[in-house]
Amino acid sequence: MRLEHIIQEANVAAKIKDPKTMKMLGIAMRHDGTLPKGKVAALGPKPSDEDVLKLWSDILDASLRTTNFGDVSADGKFDEWLTRMYMNGIVDYEDINGEGGDALGAWKALSLRGKLAEKHQDFNKFKNLRQIQAIVNDRAYRDELRKIKDAEVIEKHKREKKELTIVDDDRYIAVIPFNYGSCYTFNNSAGFPASFCTGSSQGLTWFNRYAKDGVIISVVDKNNTDDVNGKWQIHAATNQINNGDQSVRKDEVFANLFPGLMKKIIAGLESNAAEIKANSTELMRDGYDIPTEVAELKKRFPLSYASSEEEPEADAEQDANDGPGIYSVTQNASGRTARIEGESRADIINKLTTRYPDSSEADYTIEKVQE
Secondary structure, three states, X not given: OOHHHOOOOOOHHHHOOOHHHHHHHHHHHHOOOOOOHHHHHOOOOOOOHHHHHHXXXXXXXXXXXXXXXXXXXXXXXXXXXXXXXXXXXXXXHHHHHHHHHHHHHHHHHHHHOOOOOHHHHOHHHOOOHHXXXXXXXXXXXXXXXXXXXXXXXXXXXXXXXXXXXEEEOOOEEEXXXXXXXXXXXXXXXXXXXXXXXXXXXXXXXXHHHHHOOOOOEEEEEHHHOOOHHHEEEEEHHHOEXXXXXXXXXXXXXXXXXXXXXXXXXXXXXXXXXXXXXXXXXXXXXXOOOHHHHHHHHHHHXXXXXXXXXXXXXXXXXXXXXXXXXXXXEEEOOOOOEEEEEEOOHHHHHHHHHHHOOOOOHHHEEEEEOOO
8 A cells, every 4th residue: 555545445544434433533633642743734724524534544554654574554454443443542643653553563474474373363353552562572472573573674773873871780771862773772672572662663753752852761670671571761751651561651660670770870860961961962952951851750750769779688798707617706805816617607606605604605706717
């Protein structure tokens, strides 16, 4: 299907004849704040139902023509289903254009190759895009989809990505993306295949849209890279703190999963403020204002900011002063010191109190000799 032939090829514009359906579509589009404002404005103040329908057809076709798995617009398989979801308020333009096309493309790629389980093969059983995303993100299909997806595309974005790492420790990586290549790589390279619209096949538009409003923060939990909660994206300007498939969007969950991480992110922003500002001048005039970004993070995500990193379970100093070896034992009253070999600190105490029954642990200072 091509836009100029959409009517003749019996796609969605030609399939919708019912005046009530056309009016419902118009109402849905008027209430969709994610639609490109320029395209809607071009229709004028009182567009006809036919003009609205044509715009919807064009938008839908463009959203499905370019996905991670090729053009899925040509046979019009998804048009009526998506239109129905849209009119009922189940999806908006961002859902379809941002990540929906990739999910549908993944399902179709698996279906055509006979890789879907029988229960996932009947497309009409799906009630929304989230169900499809959940299925194609299942580990049972992940390896196959990665084989199907053009690996060169990922490599291209890896080579071209621009980003700055603000946290990199034993547990976490957090980066500030400065271009679409960074977001695409974040979505599609290692670990869970995230569905953030900023890194989808249509993501250049969405990256530019979000990045100009404020810092985007991409977060990876190194301990759980294959889990849906192994990747998160944060955008304080639009109050978004979303996990890998965007099924969780809550400050409370992030705080519970990653206590203390928000403080590390903020510290990373502040310590790299000058470099972030310099690298973001193409995204926002004068670059990102980090004090403002930090204030927004604290305001939008108070629970995550208030959370604190848990103390280590074991006392490392205590562990180092125990176990088999030689111990330096000082009698506190006299100041005399001797070296005693034992299996543990408790063994040393037992030897002392056995030899000197009137003494106790409090009478001695005991330290393991570090050879």
